Amino acid sequence: MIAPIRPGPLPASMQLTEDGRLRHFLTIEGLPATLLNEILERANSFLSITAQPVKKVPLLRGKTIFNLFFEPSTRTRTTFELAAKRLSADVMNMNINVSATKKGESLLDTLRNLEAMHSDMFVVRHEQSGAAQLIAQHVAPHISVINAGDGRHAHPTQAMLDVFTIRQHKGDLTALRIAIVGDILHSRVARSQIHALNTLNTGEVRVIAPKTLLPANVRNLGVHVFHSLTDGLKDVDVVIMLRLQKERMTGALLPSEHEYYRLYGLTPERLEYAHPDAIVMHPGPVNRGVEIASEVADGPQSVILEQVSNGIAVRMALMSMCLGIPSGVAA
């Protein structure tokens, strides 16, 4: 048995090689801005592959990638799978449901078995915070681990594709006001977004949520806190809506979904408080009529579907960087 770990700031050596290259991608916390910029530039260079009649490059030919999804996901798993396939890697999708009590043990057993199949990378989605980090600590030295979402902790590839989409539309982040709206408390996406946006020196990062859906230490993350949606949206360039994570809620955090929509739902009228050419983002899946009105989700300012397309290029960048460490470089 291995002791459960508490995800916190990782030592940089956990994710990077001695010469600063990406080996695992577990969290954005602690990664330098130069590396985040390299990820974004690489992702940009992969975008054009989508324009080719043959949407594939031979870069990762012969590599084997396992998608280890311990928690259900459609969009994230599919875009990881497509990203791997566009790089010509062989990709296996494993939907693993483990019983809560035996998690530690069976996880390592699973890992050993997959290692025996000569895998090169694990993409891990798990409902427990720190799962990807735990796996990264126990895999064979040649295997890279990418975190595809762990508990409430981090969802770093989602944050990178969000930043990529923002830069595509708005350019330089230092001049921007960005608001993240909704269930910050349960959101690994928000946590990773805040780290990415602050590392890249975003002008102002705001969070807008009721007190019950904010973590206690939220100001320590370097954000401005608003409890009123219309106050917080004033003059922002980017509105990031979060999904209300009903499945993660225990106890009475909210009176009702209807009440939530009345106070925090993004309607066309409320969006008018933002900058006129502000973009609206959402990591999906969208709860229409709970956190966002359909007119906004499908409206001209919405870039929600572009986020999905960009997710493929960003994940291609991360996979190729993690697997592109020349042999001989110490991990």
Place this chain on the structure above:
Amino acid sequence: MLRALASCDDLQHPQLPTSELPGQHTTQFIHSTPTFAMQHVALNAERLVDQIAIDLRHYIDDKGLQHPAMVGIHTGGVWIAERLHTRLNLSQRLGKLNINYYRDDFSRRGLHPVVQPSELPFTVDDQHIILVDDVLHTGRTIRAALNELFDFGRPASVHLVALVERSGRELPIQPDVCGHHLHLAPDEQIKLNGPDPLKLELIAT
């Protein structure tokens, strides 16, 4: 360690023996001497481009290539292709290839630095394509470029232009039009700096 020996523009030592082949601009470097010498032809990249523009015009006419499309390979090949594209006044917009994701040394050398993405602003199917690179050495870059081109379609034909062709080929790939032939030892490299001005540089590793 890379050590820049000299800019080719400055390399003229008429006292050293020459081994120029008849009808070809060929330069033999004397490896035992500390100073690399270039005979008769100072490798001025801009002048080589002028010459290639003339040769390529004749080549296109001889082959009867209708509306050829030009594609430069990032980064040096694009610089040369931009100049040739203007001089030849080609009708199709210039294409650019980033062959990094088609290289054969990924598992040995890892990812190469980020360059601009590939961009082919024309249909590759049934197109006569003129591929342009700065230095033709092992031929592996051209192999990668051909593979990438064919992922965009099936060209009618592909022709190769190189600013400089040097010794050390590892694949059966030769240029159709080329500015200069060089015999270099494996530890010698020739590199194009640019884009403005274009300048060839000899490097010993």
